[in-house]
Amino acid sequence: MAGIVIVGAGQAAVAAAAKLRALGYSAPISLLGDEPVAPYQRPPLSKAYLLGEMPLDRLTLRGDDFWAEHHITLRLSAPVSAIDRAAKTVHVAGEDLPYDQLILTTGATPRRLPATIGGDLAGVHVVRRLADVDAMAPAFRPGARLVVIGGGYVGLEAAAVAWKLGLRVTLVEAAPRILGRVACAETADAIRRLHLEHGVEIIEGVGVERLLGDAHVTGVRLADGRDLAADFVILGIGVTPATALAEAAGLAIDNGITTDAQGRTSDPVIWAAGDCASFPHPGGRIRLESVGNAIDMAELVAENIMGAGLDYAPKPWFWSDQFDAKLQIAGLNTGYDRVVTRGQSFWYFRGAQLLAVDALNDPRAYMIGKRLIEAGRSPDPAALADPETDLKALL
Structure with a gap:
């Protein structure tokens, strides 16, 4: 078998490869990265790494022994220049590498x-x-x-x-x-x-x-x-999804590589996950740029390659560290028409529905808000705004 080829070597790529092996996939897996270093975490780059608080070896997502132990071929400095969908090959470093299934985790490019x-x-x-x-x-x-x-x-x-x-x-x-x-x-x-x-x-x-x-x-x-x-x-003027490779191969593009609810592109044996992929969501297609989405969507793709037949239901969460403050975000605030302020947390509502919460140095508000959103429950805005209301009681 040609096995699975994963284009990209970031968080989504590693999550997909690890999940495939955990689910018992035994055919070859090749992970192709265009950088000269092993897959690493991106969020700490501009924070702990730049401050000198996190050395390079702590950025790495997996140790050197992981790849050999899991029989995953990791190729670095190996940019893919083309996908031949008819031949089911990718062109990399002067050769055509065959695939049975292809996963695109090409990420995004800064503007x-x-x-x-x-x-x-x-x-x-x-x-x-x-x-x-x-x-x-x-x-x-x-x-x-x-x-x-x-x-x-x-x-x-x-x-x-x-x-x-x-x-x-x-x-x-x-x-x-x-x-x-x-x-x-x-x-x-x-x-x-x-x-x-x-x-x-x-x-x-x-x-x-x-x-x-x-x-x-x-x-x-x-x-x-x-x-x-x-x-x-x-x-810091935003990013654009890295779709050039997919577009040149004739795959559908819509604010990213277009996937169905299961992560499959317009080619039935090509999948996409992470920052580069857009997927169906109530109200229209969306694309999420976060570590959580990269991991969750990539793992779902791995499960679906193994036949699970699951639709992606994102559970968005984000964070931002600035000075000694941590801003934690749960949910998606798209379409909000009201914000309820409670201390240093800000709760987004559309009508009576809780959509999202931003919590600044308030991990308790973040965790409770996240649990409410994931459960599809919306507290009374007036009770939420009342400082006498016990947040935990809202659960």
Whole structure:
């Protein structure tokens, strides 16, 4: 048998391979990664790893012995250049590797600024891969001037780490407020206060006209004419799903590689999971960028390859570490029309239905909210807002 080929070597890829073996799949499994290092965790890269609190060996998802013990062929520095669906092969490193089933876990790619406005200058960084963080690490010198472009979680986390390392930090968000796409105004206000209290300058509602400098970035010109001096720049302006390989192979694409409810693409022997995949969800197709989704969807794909026939029912959860604060998020807030504030937790409702909760340094609120959402239960908003109500009683 040709076995299963997994394209990509991140969290989803490792989860799928491990689950297949745990379920008794005995044919060959090949995992193809385009980076030169073994699969590793991405979330700590811009936090604990950059701060020097987590060495490279602790980032690694599995020890070296895992691959041999589970008879999984791990190939590094092995980018796949094409999929031949008719021949059922992938082209990698000058050879055609056959597959019986193919799993695409190609992840996502950070957005960059166009070269026409200085996006190709040296000293302009993105945060996604180990090599990205290693490249920017030398610039994190006490007193250096950093401009972060983008007020989402990646940009805010980068700003917090830079402050901890003694840099002077300015964050620029073109939208009217930070976290505009992903969180309510109440959560954004709490996070903004956190940054301002630590001395991070935040500029909202102003776009970037261009980056300044000849070969290396020296500053950022804003749309209102202001110039911000910068020794380096970090872009946190979102990601796009890595679909080029799938698209070239003729697979359906819709905000990611289109899958059915079981993780199968428009080709019945090709599957997709993680950041690159979009799947059916009440109200339309969605794509989730999180560790939890990468693991859960990849494991479901492995089960379905083994014949389980299960539909994916995501249980979304996310987190963000900034300074000494932890923001924990459960559920999806899409379509909310009301936010109930309880201390440092923010509860999203659509009508009477609880959709999501953001909890800042409040793990109890997060856990109770997560349990309620997963059980499909919605507390009375008035009781929730009452500080005298025992949260646990809402269960």
